[in-house]
Amino acid sequence: MKQTSIGKAFPAVVLATALGTVLAGGPAVAAEPDKDKCFGVALKGKNDCAAGPGTTCAGTSKVDYQGNAWRLVPKGTCEKTASPTSPTGFGRLAAFKEKKA
Amino acid sequence: MNHSTRDATLLPPRAGIGLKGQHVRDLLASAGLPAFVEVHAENYMGAGGPSHRALDAVRERVPLSVHGVGLSIGASEGIDALHLGRLARLLERFEPAAFSEHLAWSTHRGTFLNDLLPIPYDAASLHRVCAHIDRVQSVLKRRMLLENPSTYVEFAGSTMGEADFIAEVISRTGCGLLLDVNNAFVSCVNHGRDPVAYVESLPLHAVGEIHLAGFAEDRDSAGDRLLIDSHGSPVTHAVWSLYRHALSLTGPIATLIEWDNDVPDFARLMDEARTADEVAEACCVPARQAA
Amino acid sequence: MLRPRKAGGMNPGTRQAECHDALAGFAVALLDAARPVPHDLRTWNGSDARQRFAVYRNNVVVSLVDALDAAFPVTAQLVGEEFFRAMAREFVAGHPPASPMLFEYGADFADFIEGFAPAAAVPYLGDVARVEYALTQSTHAADAPVIDPAGFRALLAEPERLASLRFRLHPALGVVRCRYAAASIWAAHHGAGHLEAIDWTAAEDVLVTRPHMEAALRILPPGGAEFMLALGRRLPLAEALDIALSNAPGFDPQSGFGVLVNAGAVTEVIVEETTA
Numbered sequence: 001m002k003q004t005s006i007g008k009a010f011p012a013v014v015l016a017t018a019l020g021t022v023l024a025g026g027p028a029v030a031a032e033p034d035k036d037k038c039f040g041v042a043l044k045g046k047n048d049c050a051a052g053p054g055t056t057c058a059g060t061s062k063v064d065y066q067g068n069a070w071r072l073v074p075k076g077t078c079e080k081t082a083s084p085t086s087p088t089g090f091g092r093l094a095a096f097k098e099k100k101a
Numbered sequence: 102m103n104h105s106t107r108d109a110t111l112l113p114p115r116a117g118i119g120l121k122g123q124h125v126r127d128l129l130a131s132a133g134l135p136a137f138v139e140v141h142a143e144n145y146m147g148a149g150g151p152s153h154r155a156l157d158a159v160r161e162r163v164p165l166s167v168h169g170v171g172l173s174i175g176a177s178e179g180i181d182a183l184h185l186g187r188l189a190r191l192l193e194r195f196e197p198a199a200f201s202e203h204l205a206w207s208t209h210r211g212t213f214l215n216d217l218l219p220i221p222y223d224a225a226s227l228h229r230v231c232a233h234i235d236r237v238q239s240v241l242k243r244r245m246l247l248e249n250p251s252t253y254v255e256f257a258g259s260t261m262g263e264a265d266f267i268a269e270v271i272s273r274t275g276c277g278l279l280l281d282v283n284n285a286f287v288s289c290v291n292h293g294r295d296p297v298a299y300v301e302s303l304p305l306h307a308v309g310e311i312h313l314a315g316f317a318e319d320r321d322s323a324g325d326r327l328l329i330d331s332h333g334s335p336v337t338h339a340v341w342s343l344y345r346h347a348l349s350l351t352g353p354i355a356t357l358i359e360w361d362n363d364v365p366d367f368a369r370l371m372d373e374a375r376t377a378d379e380v381a382e383a384c385c386v387p388a389r390q391a392a
Numbered sequence: 393m394l395r396p397r398k399a400g401g402m403n404p405g406t407r408q409a410e411c412h413d414a415l416a417g418f419a420v421a422l423l424d425a426a427r428p429v430p431h432d433l434r435t436w437n438g439s440d441a442r443q444r445f446a447v448y449r450n451n452v453v454v455s456l457v458d459a460l461d462a463a464f465p466v467t468a469q470l471v472g473e474e475f476f477r478a479m480a481r482e483f484v485a486g487h488p489p490a491s492p493m494l495f496e497y498g499a500d501f502a503d504f505i506e507g508f509a510p511a512a513a514v515p516y517l518g519d520v521a522r523v524e525y526a527l528t529q530s531t532h533a534a535d536a537p538v539i540d541p542a543g544f545r546a547l548l549a550e551p552e553r554l555a556s557l558r559f560r561l562h563p564a565l566g567v568v569r570c571r572y573a574a575a576s577i578w579a580a581h582h583g584a585g586h587l588e589a590i591d592w593t594a595a596e597d598v599l600v601t602r603p604h605m606e607a608a609l610r611i612l613p614p615g616g617a618e619f620m621l622a623l624g625r626r627l628p629l630a631e632a633l634d635i636a637l638s639n640a641p642g643f644d645p646q647s648g649f650g651v652l653v654n655a656g657a658v659t660e661v662i663v664e665e666t667t668a
Contacts, residue, residue, distance in 0.1 A: 009637050010630065010645050016551035018645040022653050023541050051122055051152055052495040052528035053459035054144040055170045057203065057217060058332030058361045059451045061317030069478035070510055076472035078514045080587040143492045147532025148563065151605045171492025177415045184492065209419035213489040215459065216451040221414055253447040254433040256414060293436035323439035329447060
């Protein structure tokens with residue numbers, strides 16, 4: 001019973017054509033230019049930190065800054081992202097919060 | 102059990118460096134190589150990937166030392182069997198010339214604290230540490246080197262000196278000593294002791310490796326020096342002197358330059374290693390004459 | 393050798409129990425600066441043990457915050473170092489690592505961020521952290537062969553079997569379903585695209601794989617996440633395609649194959665021996 005619905009959408013010939021097109025380097029990616037982006041190869045060498053953190057057997061001379069996280073405001077590259085509710089369109093993330101509230 | 106433990110290490114008696122991911126390419130392309138490299142065990146306990154591949158390539162060129170920071174040998178609870186198993190697989194995989202861990206604890210009730218914490222030097226600790234090292238050596242089927250710690254406080258309940266404690270552990274378990282000269286200096290300054298006397302009272306016959314590093318300096322509330330084992334700067338003059346003295350008693354020993362914070366470039370690390378080699382060459386007392 | 397303990401406010405007990413307590417008290421006071429430092433510490437010169445104990449507290453907190461900083465670099469750039477470190481500090485205090493393998497640390501950092509009120513102004517921050525965590529896990533995942541284009545080409549010899557194929561996905565593969573445009577934001581921090589141009593409100597399904605020993609991201613087309621997750625459950629290709637299609641009517645088998653072939657996603661093709 002179940003078999004009748006499974007695999008109906010794409011007959012073997014469609015699957016073979018799709019795979020063949022991909023293998024021929026066809027427009028697999030181009031077909032969905034904004035939805036199948038790959039980041040990695042183009043970024044080679046920029047990804048070294050992906051190994052993540054390591055252990056330490058040393059102490060630190062850096063002093064823990066005990067700032068009150070609850071009073072801080074994010075101040076980084078997020079200020080460059082567009083805000084749909086901002087008059088300028090940029091950097092007013094607080095406005096988003098207001099909209100949600 | 103109190104036999105020679107020099108075979109706890111197969112490292113050459115020259116200077117090596119701590120391997121940092123950012124130096125792998127430089128090292129593989131370099132004509133001049135360190136005598137060995139050391140890595141932290143825990144950073145290679147993933148299932149695979151580029152860090153394993155890099156270590157494979159490096160160990161084809163230079164001998165490898167694996168240095169654990171997570172076994173928590175001084176902990177009041179038992180050795181984590183899961184972690185010990187991971188360590189055993191790692192050592193099987195990379196067959197290092199030496200394996201070392203710390204006289205310290207870093208895990209407590211399932212929480213990893215990422216620092217090497219002090220233990221009281223008393224009979225209970227001695228019993229526990231020896232039992233843990235026995236277990237480690239029997240599971241890993243090799244002798245380990247135990248590193249003397251850098252400490253900032255002492256326990257009121259300690260009944261033994263640190264050097265006596267270490268000597269007793271080494272005598273009971275047959276493990277070797279990783280003499281961290283910087284730790285020795287840091288701890289002695291922090292606790293008002295004479296670093297030379299401390300080093301001389303260690304079981305120097307068991308030294309299989311030496312660590313050198315830089316420290317940072319602070320003051321305690323009494324205005325005395327409080328040194329932080331920060332591994333973030335060159336080896337200091339005082340530590341070079343203590344190293345020279347230690348080598349005059351032990352002969353040349355595999356010596357690691359540890360530089361883990363504000364890591365310099367590969368060439369600078371190699372310079373520091375070269376200095377260690379020069380100090381060793383200038384020490385003419387043959388090996389194995391330590392008392 | 394065993395001296396009676398000096399009066400210090402601790403209940404009398406066996407030496408073993410006291411030692412256990414010494415380390416337990418030490419551990420608890422390390423992560424909670426509001427706790428008093430252990431009472432059984434001594435200093436050679438009578439200096440304040442609290443100040444010296446603070447060195448350990450500082451080492452623990454700073455090293456773990458540093459670990460998060462290293463593992464979540466884009467998350468940190470988005471909110472700035474000061475904010476990130478303060479936020480990470482809160483996380484460290486409540487969620488210290490359970491394992492000495494620090495590359496595993498922060499599995500619940502994204503969830504924490506999403507519940508951290510001061511970060512609410514950056515709604516996509518948690519998703520970006522989720523993507524970064526997935527990249528680190530992919531980096532450390534097991535090695536396995538990848539079915540290359542030639543391997544897929546061989547499958548074309550028997551097109552009637554394609555529908556029933558099952559795939560063992562690569563151990564370094566992960567699917568991250570984001571409510572916001574986390575992969576685009578991540579990529580913009582790595583020289584691909586501009587932050588200003590990103591509609592961060594657009595949801596993204598992200599595929600993480602490790603072609604050529606380097607973890608990489610790919611934004612999946614609609615239905616792609618369902619497709620990959622279905623294959624991950626070892627459903628046959630036709631069934632996975634159906635699932636994708638029912639979630640995204642425009643889903644195209646070519647996109648599905650594109651991911652399987654080009655992303656290094658498959659480590660083994662399982663061919664059914666008995667097909668009609």
